[in-house]
Amino acid sequence: MCKMNKNILLLISTMIVSLTVAAATLPQSGIDKHMGVASCAASQCHGSAVPQDGSNVLQNEYVTWTQNDPHAKAYQTLASDQSKAMASRLGLRSATTAKICLDCHADNAPLARRGERFQISDGVGCEGCHGGAERWLSSHYNVPTVSHADSVTVGLYPTDRIAERAELCLSCHLGNDDKFATHRIMSAGHPRLSFELDTFTELWRTAGRQPHYRIDADYQARKTSPSHSYAWAAGLIAEGRQRLALVMGPKFEGTGLFPELGLYDCHACHRSMKTVQWQALSRHGGAGPGVPFLSDGSFVMILALARSLDATAAENIEAALTALHIAGSTNIVEIRAAAGELDDRFSSLQRRLSVESVQRHEREILQQILASGAAAQFIDYASAEQAFMAVQMLVFELSDTALEAEIGELADSLQDDERYRPIQFSRLLAKLENREE
Ligand code: HEC
Numbered sequence: 001m002c003k004m005n006k007n008i009l010l011l012i013s014t015m016i017v018s019l020t021v022a023a024a025t026l027p028q029s030g031i032d033k034h035m036g037v038a039s040c041a042a043s044q045c046h047g048s049a050v051p052q053d054g055s056n057v058l059q060n061e062y063v064t065w066t067q068n069d070p071h072a073k074a075y076q077t078l079a080s081d082q083s084k085a086m087a088s089r090l091g092l093r094s095a096t097t098a099k100i101c102l103d104c105h106a107d108n109a110p111l112a113r114r115g116e117r118f119q120i121s122d123g124v125g126c127e128g129c130h131g132g133a134e135r136w137l138s139s140h141y142n143v144p145t146v147s148h149a150d151s152v153t154v155g156l157y158p159t160d161r162i163a164e165r166a167e168l169c170l171s172c173h174l175g176n177d178d179k180f181a182t183h184r185i186m187s188a189g190h191p192r193l194s195f196e197l198d199t200f201t202e203l204w205r206t207a208g209r210q211p212h213y214r215i216d217a218d219y220q221a222r223k224t225s226p227s228h229s230y231a232w233a234a235g236l237i238a239e240g241r242q243r244l245a246l247v248m249g250p251k252f253e254g255t256g257l258f259p260e261l262g263l264y265d266c267h268a269c270h271r272s273m274k275t276v277q278w279q280a281l282s283r284h285g286g287a288g289p290g291v292p293f294l295s296d297g298s299f300v301m302i303l304a305l306a307r308s309l310d311a312t313a314a315e316n317i318e319a320a321l322t323a324l325h326i327a328g329s330t331n332i333v334e335i336r337a338a339a340g341e342l343d344d345r346f347s348s349l350q351r352r353l354s355v356e357s358v359q360r361h362e363r364e365i366l367q368q369i370l371a372s373g374a375a376a377q378f379i380d381y382a383s384a385e386q387a388f389m390a391v392q393m394l395v396f397e398l399s400d401t402a403l404e405a406e407i408g409e410l411a412d413s414l415q416d417d418e419r420y421r422p423i424q425f426s427r428l429l430a431k432l433e434n435r436e437e
C-alpha cells in the first residue's frame with residue numbers, strides 16, 4: 001500500500017523541475033540546413049573504426065550507426081516488398097517518395113534546408129536526431145572552448161535532456177500533430193507502434209556490438225544523465241501527454257466517427273470473436289462490452305507511478321482516466337474535455353517529478369505494478385507491454401537477482417500480441433509479487 005508522508009511531499013515540491021526547460025525545436029522543423037551524414041563521417045570526426053580513448057566522445061558513431069542502428073535502415077525499409085504493398089493499398093506512387101512515410105523513415109528536412117552532401121536515402125541520419133548542423137558543424141568539436149551548451153544555442157538538438165529526447169523519439173514512435181501512422185496506414189500493413197523511453201533508448205543505444213555513446217564520468221560532467229527510473233517516469237508522462245494532445249488536437253477533426261482509430265486500443269476491436277476476454281475493467285468506467293476504448297498502456301503506468309509518489313494525485317488521475325474512458329465512446333466534444341482534464345493531472349505530476357523522488361520509490365512502484373498485474377488489471381496487450389518494460393527496468397535498477405531470472409518468462413508471454421493471454425500474464429506477475437515479499 002502507498003504511504004505518503006509530509007516530508008516526501010515537501011521534498012518533491014521543492015525539487016528542481018528539469019522538465020519545464022524551454023523546449024527546443026525538433027530537428028525536422030528547425031531553421032538550419034541539414035548537411036548530411038557524410039559531413040559527420042570523416043575518420044578524424046565520427047567515422048573512426050574503433051572507439052577513441054583519448055576523446056570525450058567515442059568517435060566511431062558513424063560506424064556504429066551504419067552497422068547497428070535501426071535508423072540507418074529506416075529508408076531502405078520503404079523499398080521493401082512490405083512497403084511496396086502498403087503503398088499500393090494506400091494509392092501512393094511509391095513509399096520511398098511519399099511524405100507521410102519519409103517524415104518518419106528519413107530525415108525529411110524541406111528541400112531548401114538540405115546541404116550538398118545531404119541524401120534522403122541515409123534514413124534517420126545524425127541530424128534527424130541531433131538537428132541541422134549548418135551553424136554548429138565547424139565549431140562543435142572545439143572543446144573546451146565551445147561547450148555542449150554553446151552548440152545547443154546554434155541549433156544542436158539537446159538529445160541529452162529527457163524532456164526533449166522524449167519529444168524527439170515520440171515524434172516518430174507515437175506521432176505528433178505533423179505526422180502520424182493512422183489506422184489507414186496500419187490497415188495497409190504497418191506494424192503497431194509501441195514505445196517506452198528508457199527501454200527504447202537502451203535497446204537502441206546498445207543495438208549490435210558497440211554502444212552509440214558511453215556514459216562515463218566525463219559524460220556526466222558535460223551532460224545530464226538521469227537514472228533509468230527517472231527516464232522511465234518522465235518519458236511515460238511525456239508519452240501520456242502527447243497521446244492526449246493527439247486526442248484533443250485539431251489533426252483528426254472530422255475524419256470519422258472517432259478521433260482516430262490509431263489512438264484506440266487495437267485489440268478492443270481486433271480480437272477473435274470466439275475468445276471472450278472482455279472484463280469490465282474498473283478503469284473503463286464500466287463502459288460495458290462492445291465499446292472500444294482509447295489505448296491507455298502508458299496512462300496505467302503513470303497511475304502506478306502516482307500511487308507510489310502521491311496518493312491524492314493518484315486518486316485524481318484515476319478519476320480522470322475513468323471519465324476519459326466513459327467519454328471515449330460518446331462524442332468528440334466530451335472526449336476532448338475529458339482528455340484535457342487528465343492532461344492537467346499529468347502535468348501537475350510532471351511538475352513534481354524529480355530524479356530523487358522516483359529513485360527513492362523504485363521498490364514501491366514495482367510493487368504497485370505487480371499488485372495491479374496480479375489483480376488482472378492488464379487485460380489489454382498495450383498495458384501488459386508497458387507493465388513488462390517497467391518491471392524489467394525496475395528489477396534491473398534494484399538488482400533484484402531473484403526476479404531477474406523471471407524476466408525471460410514474462411517476455412515470452414508477450415511474444416505475440418494476437419495470442420496474448422491476460423490470465424497467464426496475471427499469474428506470472430502474481431508469482432513475481434510472491435517472490436518479492
Ligand atoms: C525521424 C523519426 C525517428 C526518430 C526521431 C527516432 N526514431 Fe527510432 N525508429 C524510427 C523508425 C522509422 C524505425 C524503424 C526502422 C526500420 O526498421 O525501418 C525506428 C526503430 C527504432 C528502434 C528499433 C525498434 C525495434 O522494434 O527493433 C528503436 C529501439 C528506436 N527506434 C529507438 C528510438 C529512440 C530511443 C529514439 C530517440 C532518441 C528514436 N528511436 C528516434 C524512426 C525514428
Ligand code: HEC
Binds near residue numbers: 077080100193
Ligand atoms: C509516425 C511515424 C511513422 C510513419 C508516418 C510511418 N512509419 Fe513506418 N515505422 C515507424 C516506426 C517507429 C517503425 C518501427 C516500429 C517498431 O519496431 O517499434 C516503423 C516500421 C515500419 C515497417 C516495419 C519495418 C520492419 O523492419 O519490420 C515498415 C514496412 C514501415 N514502417 C513502412 C512504412 C510506410 C510504407 C509508411 C508510409 C505509408 C510508414 N512506414 C509510415 C514510424 C512510422
Ligand code: HEC
Binds near residue numbers: 061126127129130
Ligand atoms: C535516433 C536518434 C539518433 C541518431 C540517428 C544519432 N544519434 Fe547521436 N545521440 C543520440 C542520443 C539520444 C544521444 C545521447 C544523448 C546525448 O549525449 O546528447 C546521442 C549521443 C551522441 C554523441 C555524444 C556522445 C557524448 O559523449 O557526448 C555523439 C558524438 C553522437 N551522438 C554522434 C552521432 C552521429 C555522428 C550520428 C550519425 C552517424 C548520430 N549521433 C546519430 C541520438 C541519435
Ligand code: HEC
Binds near residue numbers: 191268
Ligand atoms: C473501433 C474499432 C477499431 C480499432 C480500435 C482498431 N481497428 Fe483496425 N479495423 C477496424 C475495422 C472496422 C477495420 C476494417 C474491417 C476489417 O478489415 O477488418 C479495420 C482494419 C484493420 C486492418 C486491416 C485488416 C485486414 O484484414 O485487412 C488492420 C491491419 C488493422 N485494422 C489494424 C489496427 C491496429 C494496429 C489498431 C490499433 C492501433 C487498430 N486496427 C484499431 C476497427 C478497428
